[in-house]
Ligand SMILES: Cc1cc2nc3c(=O)[nH]c(=O)nc-3n(C[C@H](O)[C@H](O)[C@H](O)COP(=O)(O)O)c2cc1C
């Protein structure tokens with residue numbers, strides 16, 4: 118049955134993920150590093166993972182939850198395929214980050230912290246991307262885009278949409 | 288053989304440098320051209336990205352604003368046929384269009400940035416890299432190292448300006464089986480990118496600085512706490528660390544001495560307060576990054592309760608230079624109590640935005656006008672913001688102020704880590720104060736009541752003011768709250784959070800008063816206090832504003848004067864940005 122196969126697949130995945138964590142634990146002994154690799158594997162931190170990690174490092178799940186919610190990097194919900202981080206730093210602010218935000222919100226139909234219905238984009242804000250000389254700036258996944266004006270933002274979003282279509286038709 | 292380097296810091300990448308690099312590489316490889324292509328870090332001229340340098344037997348040529356198209360032509364003309372394209376070159380033996388930007392700078396921290404390939408340990412070593420640590424291990428005792436750094440007058444570049452030599456001495460003194468050295472690469476100030484550029488452009492200099500510091504205090508383990516938003520810096524650091532381990536520069540018996548040292552990276556997880564040293568250590572230990580009371584200071588009880596010394600990226604990058612060139616050489620730059628140079632991230636409303644390194648003692652006007660080329664567009668210079676959310680705004684009238692820890696502190700701003708945001712007359716100072724307070728209020732960890740709630744109350748007052756709903760007592764209340772937050776907060780975040788408000792109140796009080804009494808925003812920035820209208824004489828009926836308006840507040844047909852319906856207008860300013868004829872005005 119397909120369901121069983123999936124279940125086995127999932128268990129295998131969890132198993133290798135756990136092994137990975139055990140290795141990391143040996144290396145660094147740090148909760149944050151473990152949470153980061155959990156997020157790398159899943160895109161967010163699922164509840165069940167909090168319990169695995171709790172067992173592994175002998176820290177109560179509640180405390181782990183406290184750490185997760187303290188840092189803005191950690192997410193407890195799944196994210197879109199592409200994460201757009203809009204810079205709200207000083208240089209970007211004085212160079213029109215407000216306009217960039219409103220264009221993004223118009224184009225995507227979501228506000229900061231939300232994910233589009235098609236699951237393609239999540240919009241987040243960050244304090245500064247360290248690219249202030251190219252303000253205003255956004256970062257999509259690990260790529261930075263600077264000197265933004267309305268048309269350029271639209272063109273960039275389109276690129277990612279096309280990329281997605283090409284990816285899913287393969 | 289020609290050597291081609293493409294400027295690939297984060298700034299270079301976002302200007303399309305990645306594609307330029309690939310295009311050049313492909314051309315060189317496919318056509319079997321005898322040339323070497325490599326990456327380099329940011330040379331500071333972010334306003335000219337993408338930068339491509341071509342070095343041949345005779346000369347070094349720097350091409351600016353290179354696109355994929357231009358890159359093809361450069362390879363064809365210059366690399367293949369030895370015909371440099373002079374119009375695109377900004378620097379060579381005969382051409383130098385960027386003298387003003389470069390001439391007044393002194394490069395100690397940025398000595399290798401934009402010159403070497405950050406992925407190559409050999410290029411670093413070819414420029415005296417890792418010779419400072421060897422000299423140190425062979426010829427100096429830890430106490431002597433501390434003495435040299437003390438005599439150089441180096442002060443911490445992370446914001447506080449604490450004497451580095453003294454900090455090391457305090458960490459050297461306690462006897463302990465274990466000590467740590469930490470590099471603070473959290474660079475949280477919005478508007479600052481010095482540390483990112485150094486890590487991306489010259490990671491080995493930071494590693495070498497840390498090795499020397501570890502030797503001086505007696506540490507055998509170190510961490511680099513790097514900001515999660517800096518993936519490229521982390522990547523290059525990883526490469527550099529691996530190279531050091533392979534060569535035996537990290538590990539046991541380094542360079543044949545008794546000195547052992549291991550170094551690893553800890554990625555931050557997005558919390559500004561983790562830049563504060565006690566919060567940072569809590570975070571390295573895997574906990575919530577909440578600051579704690581000092582004493583005990585990290586030098587007595589730091590990471591996992593062991594003596595620890597924390598320095599900033601730029602502080603460490605200075606160290607190898609000082610060990611090679613001597614304390615006196617370093618102290619020959621600067622003023623009485625601020626020695627050496629300072630790197631500034633010059634951004635905002637400035638023509639030549641980028642990374643500059645200047646000797647201490649230079650004036651703000653020199654940096655903004657001589658180096659930065661003055662204000663972008665038609666604006667009028669209004670002031671600079673220094674020190675990010677902990678700092679303040681210094682007005683244009685004080686442009687002769689020297690870059691010096693004490694002088695800047697006197698204004699109510701701080702040197703800070705090096706963010707220098709230039710503001711022009713389109714910046715509303717109340718709005719800027721609100722911007723920073725909003726930031727600190729969100730980033731407050733919540734431990735201290737004044738920092739947690741006081742900043743919130745201050746923010747509410749600023750919001751009222753920018754909406755034209757201010758109360759007569761508001762300015763007094765702001766000052767009162769500011770004083771109490773400064774006194775009632777445990778860490779630097781709260782203690783300095785009111786600075787942006789206090790400095791703008793001090794130097795731009797009239798703007799607050801106009802918001803309060805006349806319900807006017809002189810910079811035309813606060814949406815509640817402005818209206819948009821169309822000047823009939825200038826409008827040619829091109830419909831651009833109509834198309835830009837998302838709420839249908841603009842009517843008019845082609846070639847007719849358009850009209851804005853004030854009731855529908857949400858004051859987003861899109862029509863203002865869209866109009867090319869200056870027909871939309873803000874009142
Ligand atoms: C809220 C807050 C944020 C800070 N952020 C940073 C930072 O991002 N980078 C940094 O080097 N220092 C930062 N500092 C200063 C550090 O606490 C510490 O003084 C510094 O890293 C010491 O290094 P230095 O002596 O080389 O300057 C921050 C301080 C506070 C209070």
Ligand code: FES
Nearest residue numbers: 206209246248249
């Ligand atoms: S302020 Fe936007 S990148 Fe720094």
